[in-house]
Amino acid sequence: MTSLIDAESLLVVDVGSVTTRAFLFEVVDLRYRFIASGAAPTTAGAPYHNISEGVRLALDHLHQVTGRTFVGTDEQLIMPASADGSGIDKFAATISVGEPLRVVIVGLLEDISLESARHLASTTYAKVVQSISLNDHRKTDTRLNTILRLRPDMIIAAGGIENGASQSVLKLLEAIGLAGYLQPDRQRPEVLFIGNQAIQPEIRSTFENTMNLHFAPNIRPSLDREQLGPARAELARNYCQVCSQRIPGVVELNTWAKGGLVPGATAFGRVIRFLSKELTTQKGVLGVNLGASAAIIAAAFNGDLSLGVFPQFGLGTSLVDMIDQVPVRDIMRWLTIDLSEDDLIDYVYNKALYPTSLPVSLEETAIEQALARQALYSATRLAVQGFPGQAVYPGDGLLPWFEAIVSTGSILAQSANLAQAALMILDSLQPCGVTTLVLDQNQISSALGAAAAANPVLAVQVLESNSFLHLGTVIAPVGQAHAGSPILRLKMTYESGHEASLEVKKGTLEVVPLPAGQTARLQLQPLHRCDVGMGAPGRGGTLRVSGGALGLIIDSRGRPLVLPEDLKRRKDLYRKWLWTLGGQ
Amino acid sequence: MFAPMKCILPMTIIRRQRILPVAGKVLVRAGQKVGATETIAESNLYPEYLLLDIARGLGVPADQAETYIKCQVGEQLAEKDIIAGPVGIGRRIVRSPRSGKVVVASGGQMLLAISSQPYQMKAGLPGEVIELVPERGVVVESAGALLQGVWGNGRIDSGQLSILAKTPDHEIVSSDLDVTSRGWVILAGYCNDPEVLKAIDDLALHGLILGSMEARLVPLAAKSPVPIIVLEGFGKQPIGSDSHKLLLSLERRDVALNAENRNVLTGVKPEVFFPAVVPSTINPAPDFISLEVNQKVRIVRPPFTGEIGVVEEIKGITAFPAGLRTRAARIHLENGEHTITPLANLEVRT
Numbered sequence: 001m002t003s004l005i006d007a008e009s010l011l012v013v014d015v016g017s018v019t020t021r022a023f024l025f026e027v028v029d030l031r032y033r034f035i036a037s038g039a040a041p042t043t044a045g046a047p048y049h050n051i052s053e054g055v056r057l058a059l060d061h062l063h064q065v066t067g068r069t070f071v072g073t074d075e076q077l078i079m080p081a082s083a084d085g086s087g088i089d090k091f092a093a094t095i096s097v098g099e100p101l102r103v104v105i106v107g108l109l110e111d112i113s114l115e116s117a118r119h120l121a122s123t124t125y126a127k128v129v130q131s132i133s134l135n136d137h138r139k140t141d142t143r144l145n146t147i148l149r150l151r152p153d154m155i156i157a158a159g160g161i162e163n164g165a166s167q168s169v170l171k172l173l174e175a176i177g178l179a180g181y182l183q184p185d186r187q188r189p190e191v192l193f194i195g196n197q198a199i200q201p202e203i204r205s206t207f208e209n210t211m212n213l214h215f216a217p218n219i220r221p222s223l224d225r226e227q228l229g230p231a232r233a234e235l236a237r238n239y240c241q242v243c244s245q246r247i248p249g250v251v252e253l254n255t256w257a258k259g260g261l262v263p264g265a266t267a268f269g270r271v272i273r274f275l276s277k278e279l280t281t282q283k284g285v286l287g288v289n290l291g292a293s294a295a296i297i298a299a300a301f302n303g304d305l306s307l308g309v310f311p312q313f314g315l316g317t318s319l320v321d322m323i324d325q326v327p328v329r330d331i332m333r334w335l336t337i338d339l340s341e342d343d344l345i346d347y348v349y350n351k352a353l354y355p356t357s358l359p360v361s362l363e364e365t366a367i368e369q370a371l372a373r374q375a376l377y378s379a380t381r382l383a384v385q386g387f388p389g390q391a392v393y394p395g396d397g398l399l400p401w402f403e404a405i406v407s408t409g410s411i412l413a414q415s416a417n418l419a420q421a422a423l424m425i426l427d428s429l430q431p432c433g434v435t436t437l438v439l440d441q442n443q444i445s446s447a448l449g450a451a452a453a454a455n456p457v458l459a460v461q462v463l464e465s466n467s468f469l470h471l472g473t474v475i476a477p478v479g480q481a482h483a484g485s486p487i488l489r490l491k492m493t494y495e496s497g498h499e500a501s502l503e504v505k506k507g508t509l510e511v512v513p514l515p516a517g518q519t520a521r522l523q524l525q526p527l528h529r530c531d532v533g534m535g536a537p538g539r540g541g542t543l544r545v546s547g548g549a550l551g552l553i554i555d556s557r558g559r560p561l562v563l564p565e566d567l568k569r570r571k572d573l574y575r576k577w578l579w580t581l582g583g584q
Numbered sequence: 585m586f587a588p589m590k591c592i593l594p595m596t597i598i599r600r601q602r603i604l605p606v607a608g609k610v611l612v613r614a615g616q617k618v619g620a621t622e623t624i625a626e627s628n629l630y631p632e633y634l635l636l637d638i639a640r641g642l643g644v645p646a647d648q649a650e651t652y653i654k655c656q657v658g659e660q661l662a663e664k665d666i667i668a669g670p671v672g673i674g675r676r677i678v679r680s681p682r683s684g685k686v687v688v689a690s691g692g693q694m695l696l697a698i699s700s701q702p703y704q705m706k707a708g709l710p711g712e713v714i715e716l717v718p719e720r721g722v723v724v725e726s727a728g729a730l731l732q733g734v735w736g737n738g739r740i741d742s743g744q745l746s747i748l749a750k751t752p753d754h755e756i757v758s759s760d761l762d763v764t765s766r767g768w769v770i771l772a773g774y775c776n777d778p779e780v781l782k783a784i785d786d787l788a789l790h791g792l793i794l795g796s797m798e799a800r801l802v803p804l805a806a807k808s809p810v811p812i813i814v815l816e817g818f819g820k821q822p823i824g825s826d827s828h829k830l831l832l833s834l835e836r837r838d839v840a841l842n843a844e845n846r847n848v849l850t851g852v853k854p855e856v857f858f859p860a861v862v863p864s865t866i867n868p869a870p871d872f873i874s875l876e877v878n879q880k881v882r883i884v885r886p887p888f889t890g891e892i893g894v895v896e897e898i899k900g901i902t903a904f905p906a907g908l909r910t911r912a913a914r915i916h917l918e919n920g921e922h923t924i925t926p927l928a929n930l931e932v933r934t
Contacts, residue, residue: 041586046851047872057586098849141635141695148631151606178695182633182687184607317848342800346819349799353734353817353846354588354884357929358908364886365906416907 009081010458011070011088012447013055013253014264015042015095017293017316018356019410020054022062022070023447024088025458032461034444038062041356044097044247051097051249077256092450093257096264096293098247100311101126101239104152104189106172108134108159113195116219116226117158119386120194123232123307124239124263125294126154132175134168143175148182152189153242156235160196162221169195173207180210188212190238194219194231214238232307236266260453265289267449269298269307272406274452274459276300283403283533284391288376288429289445290409292316292355295375297383299400301390308383313375315368315411316355319348322371326378333563334370334427336571337363365416369424372411376428394432394478394531398559401433401533406468408440418549419583422471423574426509426553430561432478433533434524434543437471437553470516472548476555479530479537483507487530487556491523492545502554509577510554514547522552550581587875589932590853590882592826593730594833595860596869599714600842603721604705605629614716618707618724620742620840620857625721629703634682639692641678642671646692653694659686667694706740708842710859728860729834730869731815731827733793735802736843736854739811743769743790745839745858747832752795752822758783765789769839771831774820775801784810791841793831793856795823796890811843813854816882821890824882825918826933834858873932881915885929892933893917899924 010025020042024035038061043054059070069086072078078087103126107114114133121128129150159169180188191211197218216234240261244250254261272287284301295313299306312321328341359365391400407425415421452459481487488504525540526532534541564570608627639649652668661680669677684696711726746768754773761783769791776798784792791811799818840857879895893915902912910926
């Protein structure tokens, strides 16, 4: 593949379930920069039933913003860019539109290969509709009938460590082979085999006439090792293939991308993994992307990525799924307005009917932000189960230490003020220790990930530019002190030599001014054996911190965060916290 | 400008493609007149197979079992028919446990397709079959009044319209229904009473059209065998004045309810349809109408949820009190008031 290093302009189109965005990157002063974006409603549904119209409208919008023409009179991309300034040199695309894949997972043992297959399925826009394992004791014909009735888009079959079980795996595949035999070619699901590689030839010879077979390296090469990376890439390809078959316009988009179309979540995961390598830290990098189609949680530790895609926590038509998965009371705890459970459920159902509709009043905004908090909270708690083994946790049920948290998605990127965005992130993720909050306001992360596959230089240079907003450094001590007790002493020495000292009490949210572009030396002394991630509970130290749009945020509200049951008290606290962060 | 659309049309021509989820058999012919509840195609949506271990049943090795099999692939078997045997001194045999068709026999095993009731797809509206889609379904054309809703429970039926909702803000309670309701399609306003949904089952109503419904009743409504269509949304909302006016004028007329659930991707919406004989010059219902000045719209979000009005002006980026900045429109509401609403919160009504 030709490197993009020689290219001068790159266009990336991201087709989401609600919005299609077009992003232009260009070389300015010998470095890649994000130039502008255009957006339009996605047109996969009625009345267009073809994503091409949304892509064209997004490009039209980008044309209005930049004055640049991207599509010729023949309705094709002008590529490479011409001397008159029209067109682009390279093109990439991501996609997340459409119903999640309906997946059946197959594995030998429930808590080993089946669990890994489930982890793999959660790395793309998929819904596991059935699992089959040796333990379920169903006969082959019962399994066969189940598959035929569910009509899955894909079957993910795992099982057998390397050079381990073979006959039992083949036996499990019997029902799938029979289902394929009984279905017309075009209705057969894709079958991704990710088990014992030694039996791949036998599977191929036995089932190649009855299954649409795909292979990837074993996701469970040994009992104690899970290896999702290569299978994740193959699953992503399969997702795009299924999208191509069922969503008109995807084939054309992929042709523009020269076959390089990737799922939006995959591209987002790439950026987070990439950042984790760049930051060269023992701690990881966390990425959260809360969109209409799914909540995506990507955590990477030294390049080892864990990716979780949770369609049930998307803020679009799938919102009603959240009501099924989460007790309504759990969502209510985030509310700062007086609302009955029934009214909240009505709101969710109406929002799902009109997923592109927007909150106008403060009350509606409060509801949508409560839903966003719960979606991120629930998705993160599920994702943590698949985080790499090298993640270090400050305590049970808490998030591991992270060096940076990158957040994006319309509800965060387009919130009325940065304080609201920061508070949503802090409440739902509840980071521990010292971390930095980064907001991708332009929602370019996935676009960068799509571009980074071909040219990491572009991703590096754009990430180093000011395309992402640094909200601020967060200090969140973890410990068991009583509310009101002092838990942290800090002294900050600014570049100017000025000093600021603060004794932080448990239960508070404080901000110490430190503008973007400035750094300071921060001396931390935890009290009451509180842990700020400096090696052990009670251990302090000195570190250099960068400023941000909100300054240095000290979140000592406790981990896990427990909010008052009383609405008035909760409302007062939120008013105070928002004011502290500079919002309202 | 792109916006969701809902048809409220007193007279139109509609064409609806009715397609089976999997390949099956089309039971009607082009040009045929069909009723809303008439089966037009069928398929084996929920197939059932039995895998019989013949070798084990006969007590012989798998490679020998085939020689004892008495039936052939494709053969229809009745329950208790002998499939294989006899073998040995005990004259062991294998009988068919259910009636079905032999699909394949190999390796000492036999796969039997069990005879089952096929899924039957109804026409959904009365009209004429104007196109056949081989093995998948048909296109039905009809003329009359059309109202689209936002939620349906998947059922189809037809009957005559009886109106309980004399005003758009009507609220139905179970005592509104009695034996005189039996067999009717009822129009009611807002439903917050689970007993209403139980009563419509007991009274064998042919349909229930609601202005709005509490979302917590969705699981109960989804199970009802009676078609239920919600016109406007969830929570207490009045019936749109345009829908209500049209429905009042159609009292006691024949009506067909296709309560298919709304699907943003496919464009399917639950529909209330009143067949009528109309001149052939009537225009078909549009698939899409752009949002423009003078267009009739309904506001789908607070603080004016359910209000109908006309677009007076499409504005640029506008700031709203809670901080939202987005493109908006100035709407002249039916009550004479004006409001500025995000374009994203408008539904085009035609």
